[in-house]
Amino acid sequence: xxxxxxxxxxxxxxxxxxxxxxxxxxxxxxxxxxxxxxxxxxxxxxxxxxxxxxxxxxxxxxxxxxxxxxxxxxxxxxxxxxxxxxxxxxxxxxxxxxxxxxxxxxxxxxxxxxxxxxxxxxxxxxxxxxxxxxxxxxxxxxxxxxxxxxxxxxxxxxxxxxxxxxxxxxxxxxxxxxxxxx
Amino acid sequence: xxxxxxxxxxxxxxxxxxxxxxxxxxxxxxxxxxxxxxxxxxxxxxxxxxxxxxxxxxxxxxxxxxxxxxxxxxxxxxxxxxxxxxxxxxxxxxxxxxxxxxxxxxxxxxxxxxxxxxxxxxxxxxxxxxxxxxxxxxxxxxxxxxxxxxxxxxxxxxxxxxxxxxxxxxxxxxxxxxxxxxxxxxxxxxxxxxxxxxxxxxxxxxxxxxxxxxxxxxxxxxxxxxxxxxxxxxxxxxxxxxxxxxxxxxxxxxxxxxxxxxxxxxxxxxxxxxxxxxxxxxxxxxxxxxxxxxxxxxxxxxxxxxxxxxxxxxxxxxxxxxxxxxxxxxxxxxxxxxxxxxxxxxxxxxxxxxxxxxxxxxxxxxxxxxxxxxxxxxxxxxxxxxxxxxxxxxxxxxxxxxxxxxxxxxxxxxxxxxxxxxxxxxxxxxxxxxxxxxxxxxxxxxxxxxxxxxxx
Numbered sequence: 001x002x003x004x005x006x007x008x009x010x011x012x013x014x015x016x017x018x019x020x021x022x023x024x025x026x027x028x029x030x031x032x033x034x035x036x037x038x039x040x041x042x043x044x045x046x047x048x049x050x051x052x053x054x055x056x057x058x059x060x061x062x063x064x065x066x067x068x069x070x071x072x073x074x075x076x077x078x079x080x081x082x083x084x085x086x087x088x089x090x091x092x093x094x095x096x097x098x099x100x101x102x103x104x105x106x107x108x109x110x111x112x113x114x115x116x117x118x119x120x121x122x123x124x125x126x127x128x129x130x131x132x133x134x135x136x137x138x139x140x141x142x143x144x145x146x147x148x149x150x151x152x153x154x155x156x157x158x159x160x161x162x163x164x165x166x167x168x169x170x171x172x173x174x175x176x177x178x179x180x181x182x
Numbered sequence: 183x184x185x186x187x188x189x190x191x192x193x194x195x196x197x198x199x200x201x202x203x204x205x206x207x208x209x210x211x212x213x214x215x216x217x218x219x220x221x222x223x224x225x226x227x228x229x230x231x232x233x234x235x236x237x238x239x240x241x242x243x244x245x246x247x248x249x250x251x252x253x254x255x256x257x258x259x260x261x262x263x264x265x266x267x268x269x270x271x272x273x274x275x276x277x278x279x280x281x282x283x284x285x286x287x288x289x290x291x292x293x294x295x296x297x298x299x300x301x302x303x304x305x306x307x308x309x310x311x312x313x314x315x316x317x318x319x320x321x322x323x324x325x326x327x328x329x330x331x332x333x334x335x336x337x338x339x340x341x342x343x344x345x346x347x348x349x350x351x352x353x354x355x356x357x358x359x360x361x362x363x364x365x366x367x368x369x370x371x372x373x374x375x376x377x378x379x380x381x382x383x384x385x386x387x388x389x390x391x392x393x394x395x396x397x398x399x400x401x402x403x404x405x406x407x408x409x410x411x412x413x414x415x416x417x418x419x420x421x422x423x424x425x426x427x428x429x430x431x432x433x434x435x436x437x438x439x440x441x442x443x444x445x446x447x448x449x450x451x452x453x454x455x456x457x458x459x460x461x462x463x464x465x466x467x468x469x470x471x472x473x474x475x476x477x478x479x480x481x482x483x484x485x486x487x488x489x490x491x492x493x494x495x496x497x498x499x500x501x502x503x504x505x506x507x508x509x510x511x512x513x514x515x516x517x518x519x520x521x522x523x524x525x526x527x528x529x530x531x532x533x534x535x536x537x538x539x540x541x542x543x544x545x546x547x548x549x550x551x552x553x554x555x556x557x558x559x560x561x562x563x564x565x566x567x568x569x570x571x572x573x574x575x576x577x578x579x580x581x582x583x584x585x586x587x588x589x590x591x592x593x594x595x596x597x598x599x600x601x602x603x604x605x606x607x608x609x610x611x612x613x614x615x616x617x618x619x620x621x622x623x624x625x626x627x628x629x630x631x632x633x634x635x636x637x638x
Contacts, residue, residue, distance in 0.1 A: 019634070020634070020635050020636070020637050021636070021637045024637045027399075039398045039399055039400050040398070040399040041396055041397040041398050041399070042397050042399065042402075043206060043210075043370070043374070043397060043625075043626055043629055044370070044626045044627070044629040044630035044635060045399070045402035045403075045405070045406050045630065046399065046402075046635070046637060047635075047637060048637055049399045049402070050399070050403055053399060053400075055399075055400065055403055058403050058404045058407040060404050060407045060408055060411065061407065061411065064411050078331060078342075079342040082331070082339040082340070082342060083342065083343070086339060087337075087338065087339040089341075091341050091343065091344070092343070092344075094343045098343050101342070101343035102342060102343075104345075104348035104351065104352065104422070104426055104429070105342055105347065105348060105351045107418075107422060108348075108351040108352050108355040108419075108422070109351070109355075111355055111359065111415050111418070111419045111422075112355045112358060112359065114411070114415050115358070115359040115362055115363075115412060115415050115416075116362070118362075118408045118411040118412050118415070119362045119365075119366055119408060119412070121404075121408070122366070122404045122405055122407070122408035123393070125404045126398075126400070126401045126404055126405070128393040128394060128395070128401070129390075129393035129394050130393070130394040131389050131390065131393075131394040132394065133394060133396055135396055136396065141396075142377040142378075143377070144377070144396065144397045145210075145370065145373045145374040145376075145377045145395075145397055145626075146206065146207055146210045146374060146377065146378070147205065147206035147207040147210065152398075
């Protein structure tokens with residue numbers, strides 16, 4: 001399908017829908033037709049879109065949990081090591097292994113590493129930052145962060161066929177259907 | 183009774199968090215144009231004044247570093263006074279921002295969407311002011327790195343069983359997590375500003391800051407999960423921060439500090455004082471920046487309800503402290519409390535009581551809850567009252583030591599006053615920069631709660 005003689009490889013098709021509702025239905029129909037490598041773009045997250053696109057659960061909680069455990073263990077480890085091994089010293093009559101007094105630092109480090117994992121894990125899973133992307137070349141895509149709703153179907157999709165996909169999108173109510181290039 | 187705009191049938195009132203004839207594009211416009219139009223002259227006037235006050239802070243802190251904390255009025259027996267009062271005051275104010283952004287999010291209070299951005303910014307700037315006090319009150323801020331657990335040539339390690347170390351970890355975690363939460367929330371709106379940019383410079387700046395956000399649902403999926411997790415982490419975090427601040431006092435053996443009621447009492451007070459500050463900032467902002475349809479009277483009313491509720495909790499704590507002081511049958515404890523209310527600092531104690539317990543009582547009436555002037559005046563009273571609360575707790579508990587030969591009375595010096603006033607300059611300068619250069623309402627979140635966003 002993609003010949004190297006073409007100057008630019010097509011990335012896929014980007015098409016506009018006029019509301020959150022019609023975007024959701026479009027995503028449902030694309031899924032039903034067997035499309036898998038497509039995405040929707042909207043100014044705010046749309047409730048129910050994950051199901052419409054047949055996306056599973058985000059893996060982010062697992063990453064956060066793992067990092068929070070690291071925070072917990074390092075908080076406990078740091079304090080236990082300092083007070084029992086490296087620099088044992090009795091202050092205010094507290095025992096060296098004073099677990100209750102260790103709790104605040106353990107808790108804070110658990111939260112800190114969990115929060116780092118949530119944010120940077122999200123960037124990682126989303127492959128961001130990525131300042132430019134083929135979808136930005138659609139003529140109206142700058143409205144995607146304002147009040148417009150888009151579908152992008154990648155050429156990588158096994159069901160992708162420039163003409164047929166375009167027809168199908170128009171059939172289900174898409175406007176401004178454009179082929180965008182890498 | 184009440185204003186007609188709010189006396190709607192509850193179903194309708196629920197449906198329209200955004201007032202007026204607004205669609206997605208008009209919401210984008212309303213918020214984004216604030217930072218895109220030429221800077222209004224009034225902004226320069228306000229910023230100039232705030233920056234001048236921030237300059238006073240720079241001079242005060244500069245002189246402090248040069249000369250030492252002897253320039254403040256601190257001396258035995260009063261080793262902590264305006265410095266720690268200022269610290270607790272500012273860190274408390276920060277708590278309202280996190281309550282709005284995290285706790286109200288978990289409770290699915292959708293009205294939070296139009297005030298959370300500004301409240302989170304307020305949190306960051308207030309916590310910065312608090313951190314500045316932590317840095318300077320030791321008198322040798324260049325040794326602040328001693329807090330950080332790194333191997334050093336002295337072979338010394340920190341004492342992690344000390345509340346001051348807990349405080350260091352709590353505050354820094356709080357600041358970092360608040361910053362991350364705020365930034366994550368900003369990303370879709372930074373993309374909006376990028377897409378609306380008319381100059382190359384703006385496009386590049388917002389392009390970099392928005393990380394190339396393209397509103398993709400495969401991104402929203404992880405983004406929303408990250409937001410939920412951050413809210414879930416911030417909720418216990420914010421409670422822990424003021425709890426740990428209260429531990430600075432409660433784990434000591436000073437009568438008046440050594441009480442178990444401190445953690446919940448401090449947290450309630452923090453939320454109370456913080457919401458007052460949100461009102462002080464947002465009541466004029468909604469007026470001047472044309473945001474009345476987004477930050478509606480309902481928002482103001484809801485915040486006043488929270489002020490009333492937390493004010494009652496604080497009032498309960500004041501009374502319960504007294505009861506326990508008597509019930510404990512401990513002479514020193516009881517003396518401290520009698521001295522607090524009827525001793526040389528009685529003026530501070532009763533100012534606190536009137537401002538914090540009496541003034542919010544007007545909010546039992548809907549007429550006052552929805553009145554902008556009343557809201558603003560009560561918010562000012564509460565802010566003053568919460569400063570007095572911290573001063574009363576800190577100052578009155580230590581100014582009369584166990585022996586009358588070690589009794590004293592604190593008088594602030596000009597440097598105590600200028601440092602504290604200066605923190606307001608720093609805080610307001612940062613907040614004015616924020617409203618000038620970043621969207622002060624979370625555009626994408628507001629769109630998500632509009633009726634047009636419904637898919638069924």
